[in-house]
Amino acid sequence: MVHRHRWRPMVILGSSLWTFSVWASAFAGPSFAGNYVALLLARMVSGVSEAILQCIAPPLIQKTGGKHAGVWLALYYTAIPAGTAGGYVFGSVVANAEGMDFDTAFAFEGAVGFLLLACCCYIDDDRLPKLSDGGAPAESPSVSTDDETPDLSAPLAPTDSFGASNVVRKRVFVARELHPEDGPEDAALIDPGTPRRRAPLTFREEISTCLSSQIFVLIVFSYSVYTGVIIAISTFGSSFVLALGILDTEKKASVTFGLIASAAGIIGTPLGGAYIDRVKARHSGHTEEDDRQRLAAILEAVRRMILMGTLLTWPISVVRRPSLFMSFFFLGMSFLFASTSGMNIAIMLSVEPRLIPNAIALCTFMIHLFGDVPSPIVVGLLKDWLAPSCIGENVTSDACKEERGGIRDTLIYIFLWMTWSIVLLWYAKRAVLKGEPNTKETRTGRGNGTDGAVLPLNETGII
Template identity: 30%
Template sequence: MAHNTVKDSAPTPSWFTPKRLLTMFCVINMLNYVDRGAIASNGVNGSLGTCTDSGICSSGSGIQGDFELNNFEDGVLSSAFMVGLLVASPIFASLSKSHNPFRLIGVGLSVWTFATAGCGSSFDFWSIAICRMLVGVGEASFISLAAPFIDDNAPVAQKTAWLAVFYMCIPTGTAFGYIYGGFVGSQFNWRYAFWGEALLMLPFAILGFVMKPLQLKGFAHAESKKTLTCVETVCPVSEELEVSNVFDRLGGNEGLNSQAYVRALKPMGVSNILNQFIRFSEDMKVLLLDQVYVVNVLGYISYNFVIGAYSYWGPKAGYNIYHMNNADLLFGGMTVVCGILGTLSGGFILDRMGSTISNAFKLLSGATFLGAIFCFCAFYLRSLTGFIALFSVGELLVFATQAPVNYVCLHCVKPSFRPLSMAISTVSIHIFGDVPSSPLVGVIQDNVNNWRETSLMLTSVFFLASGIWFIGIFLNSVDMSQDEGENQVATCAKDNMKPLLEGNRNNMQDGFGEA
């Protein structure tokens, strides 16, 4: 008779070191946002053809010109990826409990590569719109799982700084996307921009399948499916029982005993889809009852409400208020510089303060409050020079929140909840934040007809975000991802499972027979 065996430690990666992992994820994140910038660039997006009163017509350029899209259809393409992202993020996060997360990233990047190549080969509005949705599906796996991997592998004293480096790629990638799309679109054809992105991402998609997979803390080892072969005559070899699922069920109120073990194994014969749905519902309930997580995400939604509207309406507001002839370049340049410096500074400052959830909330609240004051005063000034000076300082401060807010999302939940925590955070800040903010600001401007007043009203929402994060300072929060706590839990589980597996074999056989 064969005995049950569970490996005590995850396999050693064959190639990945922490710095290589961070570098790889930063390049992938950069490519994601290069794509965002490229499709918005003049070289790729293009314009419709025009005709003069004398009957002379010029042909259109880019996607809009080739497919003869109106402004509404063109706007749909820029945000169509959000559909796939919002739908697929929770799905990938849920699947990470039963499938190796590293392999899931490989699947997602493969979809992304296929979708971007499809954008370059599209032939009408609907074909490219569907491909843009699939781009979001591919991105969903990466967004949900990359940050937990980075948090696992970063040095203890530099966890937030490493997250800051990762999130710094957002403004940098978008800026490179404008340049890349403009150059390729003007020198070759807009289709080559998408094909180039697909070629650049392809090696990373392949790497997700051929390299020895990494493990996330709180999940099963190896290929995520280690089988318990209790007794050869009783446990069929073909019926794989996931150790992680058993541990999860035994970690509840039922306690570690043979009867609970049998009850935990029985649901595995039910439809896998139903099990996934039930588990997702239970995990969502846990997240929504976590006060620290809810407060953090509510503050993040309010913050992203402003940032999303700034990115869409900022150049137009600047042009109308200060008569900037180069508003796109000016706002883009300020955002790139302040985004990089602010994001990195936020991560390093939190590490120097001490990476705790309470300190993260202090930094979030303080930086957002001061940033709101500078941005608010900037829009009051009549001088363009004064506006640039104050608004730049304000952007530096508000961008300092990127690493701390994601640090809280990762550390206020158990390790096995981190992918879902990141996924729901991403979904929430888009659904309730930047997606509705741009049209709402447009409605306000239609009624007020004064960009200065509209900008001041929008900026005031930063004070709401600061207030919500201020509440988080006083919540009783425990860092659920501390290595010491995880080791204690793992040791306790192993010690309790040993007599269960060896001393109660007869009871387990009876349970398997009933199942």
């Protein structure tokens, strides 16, 4: 859909689905219908609407953010910890208020969503770029009409607010036009000076093209590991705090742990975005080498932030004083959240601009598949195996106190797993600097299958 519609209809669609699904969740609550199936369906629709917005927002911020796109993208992702912090406060108010239940929170969220939806309807769509250049003309090839080898060193013009032409962009194209009655020997090269419209790729071809990029795959798997660790800590953090005796009540542990994690995200995410903008500014050229150096520098910056965050968070598995525990946890999580903007920018720079929306969608799917969905299950099983007495309400029991070593071992294993994210980013940076071959971009058409295709030249300038 992003190849056929501008951004506002897509945002309105996603926002409308989200708003009405949240209101449906409110009406399915105990104060109204009290229907669990309706609540389940409403929450599923809410997830679909969030996925629509997730595929649209990052590319739109990228195209319009200018030299501060990293900060704007970071502010976008800061909404997650900020919303979490607000949710803890609002949730506690609702929980302690007489005659109110979770459906009240859903109704309030729906009202806020409706106001944002109304604002989107009044923004001038014509002043913003298209979400995808899937049907845009291909670059005019710098190919001579004689037997000379084409010049492959001519710099590309910037294509987005990062000042980058993207590492895997094709630099030289020749379009071959075939007709059903023509054989391969009758194919004629189109005038190289005439811009040609790229044949739009199907959804399957876009996904295949993204997966053929080694850089993209390495970054996505690194992001999956990172997300899995963050979700595991968020899911079991309060129970770990209770089991280790850092705090003594469930309510205090839940609120304190959640607010510290949210504060780390609110502070760390925008600071990380500002740092990524500085990293990009050091490589502001538009040549292919500049593109590689820019992406490599971003990957290295993200890798260092995750490494620093892991090293600072690891001590919480051994310290016993609450002040030290919370201090190390806040500092470590701040560095981990700081990498969010850079990680997403690296994903968008690892594919062609017209593939970015579906690349974001594929990345989100793979993160769920390999990261935040299995992570709590695996960590929960590990915790139950290493500390079987620390389950549910037993986390404050004497038997659980005897198994605190198992809880600490669980934390150590979680942080060791983050090592894979750091290693994968190192390999991604290495692939960028080595010069990953261009990803394949083919399209089956009429005749012999090359009708309307955009084909890259080889080193001799011959298709």
